[in-house]
Amino acid sequence: MQKIFLQTALVIAFGSGIFSTTYAQVGIGTQMPDASAQLDIVSTTKGLLVPRMTTAQRTAVANPADGLLVYDTDSKHFWFYAGGSGWGKLDNEPFTLPYSATQSSTPGLMTITNQANGYAASFKVDQAVSTSAAVRGEVNSQFANFGAAGIYGIASGSVGQAGAFHASNPAGDGNGVVSIVEGTGDAVIAQAKQTGHAIYAAHTNAGNAINATISGAASGKVAFFGNTATNNTNNIVEINTQGKGNAFLANHRGTAGNIAVFQTAGTSVARIDRAGKGYFNDGTQNSGADLAEAFEVTDNIASYEPGDVLAIATEKDRTVEKSAGAYSTLVLGVYATKPGVLLTDQPVNVEMIDRVPMGVVGVIPTKVCTDGGAIHRGDLLVTSSRPGVAMKADPGQVKPGQVIGKALQNYSGDGVGKINVFVNVK
Structure with a gap:
């Protein structure tokens, strides 16, 4: 060499x-x-004296080469040129706190990478009376592009969270996340592009998983759920409980308005008012086959069962008992198996465990016997001498108020059986 x-x-x-x-x-x-x-x-x-120039002269250098070094007499710093990044300052000032700097760099001003199992950076405000943030991010942009954010987190691995917040003091009362928007934008936008939930909320104690309220003079809705996919056949809202509480509770505490309104294409078709009365444009369809009303009984309620013929009790008002005696004019109805409509004088939140549903109109499985002869379809039925059991009536002996209804099935068996009867006491 x-x-x-x-x-x-x-x-x-x-x-x-x-x-x-x-x-x-x-x-x-x-x-x-x-x-x-x-x-x-x-x-x-x-020493070595490199070219000295003003900021205007430095930035006017045509096609600067990678690694070009000059001294800027305006900023009093050495500057080097890196292709793709532009001019960079060689800062001769020590890094001390508090630290503040301003620079223009398209790929970013600082990158910290930790390839071990530790934090890339950790910040802490260790002051019990502090009202400041450990990390503050701010973006001043007129665009709403993805990533134009005060804080932007990315999870590039196979699991990991793009953002995680943990209020770790069990005795504390601080929030995990607070989002406030002073403008017209949304406070939170969540989007899941695969099969996960856009929002998943869970509570492991006595609080609410989600608590949404409208306060003050606000006039918006507490929640709005919509489906804009016209071919989507899934439910808009689905409520599933494995506990023992209500699946849904609507509590109207205002002075006007309905508990619920149901619409089709913007037209109301059903509603439940504040008093609990239901209104349905096209009627209702129930799975039961009769109209019943809840009545107290004189004896132990455990001794009653569906199909019992019931009569007015003479020892207590608004009470029934099993029928006793043939052709009784006290007969009132039949213990309903599955009433389609159940009437009661009790509030809806009262469980009527001490009352029986007495069917008065409709098809009801009824206890019968052949004391009055074999029963054929269409026969009139009256009470028999067997408690709570009906029998075929002799039309010549029937008086007003004795007929329970008409048989819808034949019966000729021994003892007591059950057949469908159209109950309509006359």
Whole structure:
């Protein structure tokens, strides 16, 4: 390798228009340039003076090369040029706190990468009376592009959270996340592009998983659920409970309005008013087959069962008992198996465990016997001498108020059986 020693100065002469280049290591102030250096300058009294220029001159340099180094006389800093990143300042100021800096850099001003199992950065405000944040992010932009955010988190692994917040003090009363929007935008937007939930809320104690309220003079809705996918056949809202409480509770505490209104294409078709009365445009359809009313009984309610013929009790008002005696005019109805409509004088939240549903109109499975002869479809039925059991009536003996109803099935068996009867006491 050729080495050129220059003790004081190196002069390259150009003559007759001929330019020559020599490839060599150059040493200034040393006869032994470092093997790793193309230019080795050694001095204990002088330094290397790079080009000095103003900020305007520096930024006006045409097509600066990667690694170009200059001294900016305006900012009093060394600046280097990096292709793709632009000019960067070599800061000769020590990093002290509090620290503040302003710079323009498209790919970002700071990147910290930790390849071990630890934090890339950790910030803490350790002051019991502090009202400041450990980390504050702010973006000043007129665009709502994805990523234009005060804080932007990315989970690029196979699991991991893009953002996680933990209020770790069990005795504390702080919130996990607070979102406030002063403008017209949404406070929270959640979107799931695969099969996960857009929002998943769980509570492991006595609070609510979700608590939404409208306060003050606000005029908006507490919640709005909509389906804009016209071919989506799934339920808009689905409530599922495995506990023992109500699946749904609507509590109207206002002075006007309905508990519920149901619409089709914007037209109300059903509603339940504040008093609990239901209104249905096209009627109702129930799975039961009779109209019944809840009545108290004189004896132990456990001794009664569906199909019992019931009569007015003479010892207590608004009470029934099993019929006793043939052709009784006290007969009132039949213990209903599955009433379609159940009437009662009790509030809806009272469980009528001490009352029986007495069917008065409709098809009801009824206890019968053949004491009055074999029963055929269409026969009139009256009470028999067997408690709570009906029998075929003799039309010649029937008086007003004795007929329970008409048989819808034949019966000729021994003892007591059950057949469907159209109950309509006359």
